[in-house]
Amino acid sequence: MAREFGRSQRVASEMQKELASILQRDVDDSRLGFVTINDVELSKDLAVAKIFVTVLDAQDDAAKRANVKVLNEISPFIRHELARRMRLRHISELHFYYDHSFDTGMRVAELLGDLHHDEIKDAVAAPEAGADKPQQDD
Numbered sequence: 377m378a379r380e381f382g383r384s385q386r387v388a389s390e391m392q393k394e395l396a397s398i399l400q401r402d403v404d405d406s407r408l409g410f411v412t413i414n415d416v417e418l419s420k421d422l423a424v425a426k427i428f429v430t431v432l433d434a435q436d437d438a439a440k441r442a443n444v445k446v447l448n449e450i451s452p453f454i455r456h457e458l459a460r461r462m463r464l465r466h467i468s469e470l471h472f473y474y475d476h477s478f479d480t481g482m483r484v485a486e487l488l489g490d491l492h493h494d495e496i497k498d499a500v501a502a503p504e505a506g507a508d509k510p511q512q513d514d
Contacts, residue, residue, distance in 0.1 A: 388416040390462065391425060398457045407446045409433040414475040418468060425468035428475035440474050447472040 381389075396413045408431075415428040431443045447454075451470040459467040 384418040384420055384422060387422060387462075387464070388418045388425070391418070391458065391468070392416045394458055394461045395427065395454065398454055398461075402457055403450065403454065405446060405450060407442070409439070409443055411443060411447065414478070422464070422466070422468055425470050427470060427472050429472055430475050430478045444472050444474050 392413050392415070395416070399408075399411050399413070410432045412430045412432060413427060414430055417426040417428075418424070427447075429444065429447065431440055434440045434443055448471065451472065455467055455470050458470075
């Protein structure tokens with residue numbers, strides 16, 4: 377019977393947990409905001425890890441890029457801490473990327489909220505417009 381998840385997926389899941397812990401407890405860099413690890417994608421040979429992050433307190437694209445740049449600068453330290461925590465022969469090379477899916481989801485939610493608000497306004501206005509018309513008796 378084949379395993380449900382491959383080794384790279386299991387290692388990526390464990391790596392995501394450890395990276396979150398490292399960023400929360402061990403990284404003390406004032407340039408970083410509140411960073412969340414959204415996903416880790418590993419190559420088949422586990423040599424390269426693409427780490428997708430969001431920064432919750434970054435307001436503009438420049439701040440988001442700055443946080444990703446800092447993470448890539450301190451990636452050797454993070455990799456060293458990861459090597460201490462995970463029992464692997466070789467630790468992947470870490471590359472951090474900003475994950476735009478959170479921003480996209482927030483934008484979609486905002487648009488749906490606006491649409492819902494407009495529908496409520498139209499529903500409230502429709503009976504008022506119909507009240508001016510005289511009713512016909514059959």
